[in-house]
Amino acid sequence: MPNAVMLFAAGFGTRMGSLTADRPKPLIPVAGRPLLDHALALTEGRAPRVVNAHYKAKMVQAHLDGTDIAVSVERPDILDTGGGLRHALPLLGTDPVFTLNTDAVWHGPNPLDLLEAAWDPAQMDALLLCVPLARAVGRKTPGDFTLTDGRLTRQGDLVYTGAQIVKTDALHDIAEDSFSLNVLWNRMAQDGRLHGTPYPGHWCDVGHPEGITLAEEMLNV
Structure with missing residues (x-):
């Protein structure tokens, strides 16, 4: 079973405005502790754990x-999610890995445990954890996917939560240095190997300032 975890923390946090002038987004406090620490708490007991960094990496x-x-520092350029994951592979190993965004807060079961329980490497190249729009607190844009018989297709009322298990072999087939994991997912979807599973709890997008208050309210439910 997968055990390595990649936590994405390299972005510029531009949607946060002035809040990221003096710190990277993952170090913005929510409910008394940095966003990064909320994410790390979900990964306890798993190893290795790798956090990527670019903007204010020293912090x-x-x-x-x-x-x-x-910490996998990306220099001189930021590598996006796909390039960042590939850059960190020497630290993560060659087996499938969990990846987790650090700009979200969860209220419900541990998302990595749910992914582990649903993972079937014989059928899947990636398994994305998705939440219905109705339980995606702070989401300002439409959904990302539709789930049919376990497989994901683009557009629909499911929001990608930023948590997944993914095989990394095909990352080496992509020529660009900086690229999104969407490039990899599109290839997997064409082969019918991009799968999804629903999250039964609530999830809050803390990529924008309003998300801080919404997340704290959600956690107090």
Whole structure:
């Protein structure tokens, strides 16, 4: 079973406005602790754990100093999710990995446990955890996917939560240095191997300032 975890923390956080002027988005506090720490709490007991960093990378490194969590610094350019994951593979190994965005907060069961329970490598190249729009707190745009017989197709009322298990072999077939994981997912979808599973709890997008208050309200439910 997958055990390595990649946590995405390299972005510029432009939607956060002035809140990211003096710190990277993953270090913005929500309910008394940084967003990154909310995400890391979901990964306890898994190893290795790798956090990527680019914008204000030294602050992320300092925050994790003294822990067993590796930091994959992207220099000179940011590599996006696909390029960032490929860059971190020497730290993650060759088996399928969990990936987790750090700009969301969860209210419900551990998302990685749900993915692990549903993972079937014989049928899947990626398994994305999705939440219905009605339980996607703070989501400002339409859904991402439709789920049919376990497989995902584009557009629909399901929101990708930023949590998945993914095989990484095909990352090496992509020529660009910086690219989104969407490139990989599109190839998997064409082969019928992009799968999804629903999240039964609530999930909050904390990629914009209003999401902080919404997440704190959600956590107090």
